[in-house]
Amino acid sequence: MDLPFAENYKIKMVEPIYRSTREEREKWIHQAHYNLFNLKSNQVFIDLLTDSGTGAMSDRQWGALMTGDESYAGSSSYFHLKEKVKSIFGFDYFLPVHQGRAAENVLFSVLVKEGQLVPGNSHFDTTKGHIEFRKAKAIDCTIDEAFDTNGMHPFKGNISIDKLTQVLEQHPREQIPMIIVTLTCNSSGGQPVSMKNLREIREVADHYQIPVIFDSARFAENAWFIQNREAGYQNKSICEIVTEMYQYADGMTMSSKKDGIVNIGGILAMRREDWYQQATVYNIMFEGFITYGGMAGRDMNALAIGLEEVTDGAYLENRIRQVHYLGNQLIELGIPVQKPLGGHAVFVDAKRFLQQVPKEEYIAQTLAIELYLEAGVRGVEVGTLLADRDPLTKANRYPQLEFLRLAIPRRTYTNNHMDVVAAGLKNIFDRRDQITRGFRIVEEAPIMRHFTVKLKRK
Template sequence: MAKYMAEPYKIKVVEPIAMKTPEQLAAAIEEAGYNTFLLKSKDVYIDLLTDSGTTAMSDNQWAGMMIGDEAYAGSNNFYNLEKTVQEIYGFKYVVPTHQGRGAENILSKICIKPGDYVPGNMYFTTTRAHQELAGATFEDVIIDEAHDSQNEHPFKGNIDLNKFQALIDRVGAERIPYICLAVTVNLAGGQPVSIKNMREVKQLAEKHGIKVMFDATRCVENAFFIKEREEGYQDKSIAEILKEMFSYADGATMSGKKDCLVNIGGFLALNDPDLYQKATQLVVLYEGMPSYGGLAGRDMEAMARGIRESVDYYYIKHRIEQIRYLGEKLDAAGVPIVKPIGGHAIFLDARKFLPHIPQDQFPAQMLAAQLYKISGVRSMERGIVSAGRNAVTGDHHYPKLELVRLTIPRRVYTYAHMDVVADAVIELYKKRDTIPGLKMVYEPPVLRFFTARFEPIK
């Protein structure tokens, strides 16, 4: 018997990857200021920086690229994308954008007024940045279990209804334009939200006239966990679960670069015709015509086909099982990871991995840098650097979770690559006591984790 599920695809095209010496790796991470975002792709062996836009597209998607209708308005590919979103997700209106943050920007501008509050199940970096730039204050209303890396709650992405109600009571429903519900929750470790919780959030929001907007970036992964873990859904298809999930939303932002299986693209989906009209006005200003929104026709075609491919059970089952394979190897070796294992990545708990490094010396940032230095494996920090600073006081946000994300691209790497990653992390864990902290030597004013630079503390 195989120890794991074989890939439900065969490899047609290969891309050589870098094999660097230890000296070359050390020089590269130093040149990058100990920030894995600033590494050159040519210097990376196994790239687990992100699953965003790193998907290997199918032959069917590439075939679709050849029938791109590049008309400036009314592209055939737009209507195919619109029909696909309506059929698979159930929304009435679709506004294409160049990627997810384009949709976040438009949603924030059409819904938020200065002084508003936007609750959500843990922040995401670009989402919160757009909300704050529009004048809102983000409020985390996720359940407490989400902040504990070792808690095995099956739906750690759930909204705490008492926290949501408390915010409504404190600031008034009129100052809450919508609640942002992420499926799954990235910074909690790729943790899902239950159908029951989505239904209850919708009921509470509707009672107070508050809209529910999904961050739907990894909705297929969320649907898989519902099928696996939630009573009554074992016999439902992924497509059926998705349709019910989105029935509890008034709209959604989508980065197509994740669960839509493409390298670029996204959209804002809505049910309200008035919001849709406002969105089409702004997409012209920031992105392009409402029928392309910053995308070529061929990219919209690839996304439409990717959405349909993504609901295949064997595709998503393989994806989740490959991630679990890596997580279980690390867990068996005693490496501290976020549990339960989530949908798109394995998250190393840097607090437990490097307990001797205080949080303001950026332990997760250093852990990611050291992993690259010994193996050429690129990961990313999801802790104090990503959390940024308080807009009023200028102090660091100190999140309870200080994590390194090993993000698995879709349909790209094999189980052999997962073995290499596991061996490298385990080797690093054995000599963790020798790893020093970092100091920040350059900090941009917004989304600092992308371009900040660091030096080791000697």
């Protein structure tokens, strides 16, 4: 018989987690104002809130922590990481930052002005927040196929070239500071962008003389999908694919807490020296000196190793197989999810799951709370709460997709934990017709409200 697939690592250390009772969870979520972000970590059994900074580092990374150079200026850890950024992504100019939204803050302080438009593929929440904070507007140019959760388009993260061209045709060059491509596209379900699409975006950008920036939080997972789904790349290594991907970019932001497999850190890199010189001013103001930028030397060392490990094909195969292990269980149980399955998370289609809950009562958030109460599993809403209000009308924005995102930390949980998640969702699915009411907002922040919002049951 064929040998079964098994993890390509063994466990050296364990951390106990507490299995609470439903009565405890009822009390805790009420005290948290029905916001899963407000729960204490020891009130959660399986934490799938995010894959950001929650992965398990390797023995090599832990060893690298011990040799970090904590010099304020000119740290050897900085130069080690700078070399890795150059060899993997090809950028000469690099600034470390404490996480991805910090890279956005620094770069957008240089490039984005009031009244401008930033087209891209389903901008992530912090990306859109930084754009709108500067009184600019994010324009979603994702292909239409991304919004059909049953469709099997292999690259639902793609930007529609027709939509992008229409935006660029209708507005003067100075109104478009950049095109942003998120790899993989989180908000559309962890969906990859094809190499063909990256090439086409570059051609359009060159024609209109617009820079292209990659949000690179999950760049290696995107490369894995290119290798496995796009003709002509099956025999190329992940590193070779990444090299080609970044030939089509002028710069990158990166939350290293995802595909850097570290607990903190970020990268801002670019080709243009004038951008770099301007960005150093904001980096020093917001983050720290240009050779540490909010990161300890030990964390830069760990990140340099993480960038090596994440571009290993065997690692990526194991990581994405676990995501698909959970996703395929849900599909077999009849639970609606975004198909085909993406890279870092399983996205449950809350609109199709809870058809009795009105959209005004936050469908995906309702499902997320039900899963916590049922199984002690913390996911996150990617829907109306996250979409926020229109900055001009202040009305709720109702996105086409309402997801419960189950983001799986890297090298952290076993497939037994995934079985618990699947069973919890199946139990809710069996009684879904009994769930007819959701929640209302009692307090919210003016921007990126989903992090701190307070809710009450309807």
